[in-house]
Amino acid sequence: MRVRGRVQLLPVACLTVAAAGIGGLVACGADSHPGTSSDTTPAPPLPSSPNAAVPEDGRALARQLSAVDATLRGAIRAWRGGGEPQGAPPDSVAVRARYVQQAVHLLARRPRLEAATVRRLPSRVAAEIRELTAARRELTRLSAGWPAHRVATGPPKPLGELLRYYRAGQSRFGVRWQMLAAVNLVESGFGRVRSSSVAGARGPMQFIPATWRAYGLGGNINDPHDAILGAANLLRHAGAPADYERALYAYNPSPAYVGAVRRYARVMTRDHDAVYLLYSWRP
Numbered sequence: 001m002r003v004r005g006r007v008q009l010l011p012v013a014c015l016t017v018a019a020a021g022i023g024g025l026v027a028c029g030a031d032s033h034p035g036t037s038s039d040t041t042p043a044p045p046l047p048s049s050p051n052a053a054v055p056e057d058g059r060a061l062a063r064q065l066s067a068v069d070a071t072l073r074g075a076i077r078a079w080r081g082g083g084e085p086q087g088a089p090p091d092s093v094a095v096r097a098r099y100v101q102q103a104v105h106l107l108a109r110r111p112r113l114e115a116a117t118v119r120r121l122p123s124r125v126a127a128e129i130r131e132l133t134a135a136r137r138e139l140t141r142l143s144a145g146w147p148a149h150r151v152a153t154g155p156p157k158p159l160g161e162l163l164r165y166y167r168a169g170q171s172r173f174g175v176r177w178q179m180l181a182a183v184n185l186v187e188s189g190f191g192r193v194r195s196s197s198v199a200g201a202r203g204p205m206q207f208i209p210a211t212w213r214a215y216g217l218g219g220n221i222n223d224p225h226d227a228i229l230g231a232a233n234l235l236r237h238a239g240a241p242a243d244y245e246r247a248l249y250a251y252n253p254s255p256a257y258v259g260a261v262r263r264y265a266r267v268m269t270r271d272h273d274a275v276y277l278l279y280s281w282r283p
Contacts, residue, residue, distance in 0.1 A: 046071065050098030050282075054106050058116025065103060065121065065129075068096045076276045084160030089280040097280035104129070108136035128267055135263040138256040139186070146198055151283070156191040156204075157224050159279045165225045169232030175240045175247075180228055181275055182264035183235075183251065189283050191224050205231040 046067060055061040075092040079085050089097065107114040107129065114133055118126045156162070162184070166177035184190050184204060191204035201208050205227040212221045215234040219226025231251070238250035244265075248258040268274045 047095060047099045050095050050102065052099055054099070054103045056106070056110075056113060058113055059120055061103060061107075061113070061117045062120035065100065065117070065125070068099060069125065072096050072277065073273060076273050079276065084163055085276070086158045086160050088155070089276070093276065094280050097277045098282060100277070101281045104133055104136060108133045108140070128270075131263045131267055135260040138260040138263075142254055142256040142260070150195065152194040153189075153192045153283050154194050156189070156279075159190075159276065162190060162224060162228075162279075163275070165228040168225075169228050172229065173232040173236040173240075175232040175235045176265065176269070178265040178268040178275075179235070179240070179244060179261070180232055181268060181278075182261045183231055183248075184224075184228065185264055185278055186257070186261055189281070190279055192283055203227045207231075 047064075055064055072093070075090070075096065079090055079093050088094075107117060114129070118129050121129060162181070163177070166180040166184075169175055169180050170177045181190075187193075187206040188204045196202045197206055199208065203212075203221040204224045207216065207221055207227065207230065209221070211234070212230060215237065216226065216230040217233060219230060221227060221230075234251060235244075235247040238247040240247035244262065245258055248261050249255075252258075264278070268278070
């Protein structure tokens with residue numbers, strides 16, 4: 001049964017590299033190399049801008065992604081500072097994360113380039129590149145045919161606060177925090193998108209007002225804490241955690257939506273640092 005309308009996604013350009021190899025890209029250490037033994041030339045310089053040119057050659061792009069990855073985990077740990085971050089991602093994280101985002105956008109459009117790149121990456125990075133580029137393509141299909149409309153954006157809540165809200169939803173309703181984070185990412189880029197959807201859905205978890213009245217627990221549809229708990233409540237009533245596929249389909253009745261959210265959640269489950277990379281992307 002449909003309990004809500006079609007969701008507002010970030011303009012498709014903003015949402016993937018939810019698709020780029022976070023878990024694996026972040027996890028790949030400084031001594032990891034692309035999968036071919038013939039790659040013996042020095043690693044390319046790290047990008048100094050998130051808009052730095054992305055190589056359109058599989059060998060070069062694999063080497064660039066591996067070089068970027070080699071510094072990401074340390075930068076994320078420094079940002080966390082032994083706890084949960086309260087401010088915006090520092091440039092040491094943001095520049096690399098957004099460069100990876102641009103690379104995944106390219107790979108999602110270019111399947112042959114993706115194949116040529118993936119086969120040269122370490123196995124764990126390659127697996128996540130496949131997962132995240134697939135999610136990107138699913139989101140592209142989901143938004144196909146939507147009418148053009150303005151999208152207002154603003155800064156999200158600090159990630160440390162959002163993580164507390166996700167975990168509160170997990171504790172109260174049994175819905176995994178990674179699933180709530182993935183919904184928040186797909187629906188509004190962790191709260192960056194402030195516009196209502198083309199169907200009238202509102203807030204960081206994009207609820208239709210009638211659905212919010214049923215599941216919002218009397219809270220504020222635009223408040224991230226209240227919206228995340230409302231989403232956990234809806235998903236629990238729709239079948240989670242026993243059947244996330246059915247629960248997500250109730251949230252948005254689209255197989256592409258369900259597939260994308262589940263892919264992002266899997267990546268965050270496999271590597272805790274992945275959520276910090278995903279949070280660093282921009283619409």
